[in-house]
Amino acid sequence: MRPRRNALLIAAAVASAVVTLTVSAGRTDADPTPAAEHHFARERVLGTSFDLTVVTDDRATAERCLDDVLGAIDAACVTLSTYDAESEISRINARPDAAIDVPLSPLLAGVLRRARAWQRRSEGAFDPTIAPLVELWRVAETRGRAPTDAELAPLLASAEPRFAIEGTDPAAAILRRAQPCTFRLDAIAKGTIIDLALAAARAVSPRVTGLCLNIGGDIGTWGMRPGGRPWEVGIADPGDAAENAPPRARVALAAGQAVATSGGSARFWTIDGRRFSHLLDPRTGRSVDHVASASVVAPDAETADVLATILTVLPIDRGIALVDDVEGAACLVVERDGAERRSARWIDVEVPVARRGEATPTATGSRWDEAAKVEVAFTLVDSATRGRFHRHFVAVWVVDEHGRLVKIVALWAKRGELKYLKKLNKFWGTWKGSDLEKAAPSSLKTLSRATRRPGEYTVVWDGTDQAGRRVAPGNYTIHVDVNREHGPGKERHTHAGATLDCGASSATAKVADQPELTGVSMTYTPGRRAY
Secondary structure (H helix, E strand, O other), X not given: OOHHHHHHHHHHOOOOOOOOOOOOOOOOOOOOOXXXXXXXXXXXXXXXXXXXXXXXXXXXXXXXXXXXHHHHHHHHHHHHOOOOOOOHHHHHHOOOOOOOOEEOOHHHHHHHHHHHHHHHHOOOOOOOOOHHHHHHHHHHHHHOXXXXXXXXXXXXXXXXXXXXXXXXXXXXXXXXXXXXXXXXOHXXXXXXXXXXXXXXXXXXXXXXXXXXXXXXXXXXXEEOEHHHEOEEEEEOOOOOOOOOOOOOEEEEEOOOOEEEEEOOOOOEEEEOOEEEEOOEOOOOOOEOOOEEEEEEEEOOHHHHHHHHHHHHHOOHHHHHHHHHOOOOOEEEEEEOOOOEEXXXXXXXXXXXXXXXXXXXXXXXXXXXXXXXXXXXXXXXXXXXXXXXXXXXXXXXXXXXXXXXXXXXXXXXOOHHHHHHHHHOHHHHHHHOOXXXXXXXXXXXXXXXXXXXXXXXXXEEEOOEOOOXXXXXXXXXXXXXXXXXXXXXXXXXXXEEEEEEEEOOOOEEEEEOOOOOEEEEEEEEEOOOOOO
């Protein structure tokens, strides 16, 4: 691999594992293999999590798609990544002088032209020159004091545009700045890169009939699922960050549609004990939080990405009106108080969500309060320095104080992969595989959500057993098992467990860092009443 490519992979942090595939047997002319979904996952792609589904009848074709998708991301980062000091946009940012005219590549010229158009169309709520404001807030977090009006004033968006792209020839475009400015393209470039990556994957083979690419909750699609089914995507509930939480809504995406979600729940600054959303209004310089999350379905990922960000900044009515004015776009906005607002076309993409019903009490009548929960948080270890492997299998389950099995909280595997779970040693030794096919394990779902930090996951146990009955208060041990699939050399099994007193008072437990996961914490929060 070329040194430049190595540097970009490090900068983009394309680091971990390819998720195993549930595919049929080998193909013969007499017995052709039907198209199947091939799933791949990694951490630290564009600074977040990555999931790719390829529909094809051939595993080798699916793996070539993965390589081409990652190659397209790599190539786009040469131009658009502000985290790579050698990228085109970073070199431009290093010389913000307004007196300097800069020739642009066709890719960057196109992105900046469209960004400038969105800036005008959104009345300044979207601004690609927001980089100095973001940096000021980062410094504010370090010093423990929010920015003052005097500090913000020189950085606010002006009535006159800071830059223009001149020249009609895409190969000879020029960046001309009316005043010194630097660029931050996060709210548009991720969508651009998803669109480019899908185009690269489509070119691999005519045997590819469907694609779904999810990078940090921004999702682009092409084609259909096996059998001509649409891509169904959950919209994460901004009030519940757990991976196994029910989605707030679901959408069915037609071929080529994309969905993106923006919100401040996953990334924020903490200043003097207060959380500030990382989303900023370029016109005021202040953090905005009147919208808990905004999800947009659009004809392409770039449009969905930009509109989701704009919706978190504009007043809600004006934001929805803007979405209604964009052909093929629809949105769901969740306000800070939990109220939902939908655009006119949202009804065309939304599908019903099965709401979780009330659990059955235990036979004794003593039961876990419906508002109580145990949160299990952990971070999967970045594999960048540990070699390439396919992915981590993960199981989270609960036993009572007598060692009796209570519930599988999460099991990140497809049903066809259950035979491989024997390498989750502690989990398999407890369950012995007997009930797994009936257990409806909670796989890691395809969700559109606000971008989160890579490798960081949370799952919640709601105090029910495997049959959905609420358990009695008491001591429960929560286990986490992790293992590599097709790891390089000896695979490293990791187990973490802790016992919590789940009664009238809060309880917490932390587990020492393990070979494959760190930051393991378990927190019990009692409900509205003591039991």
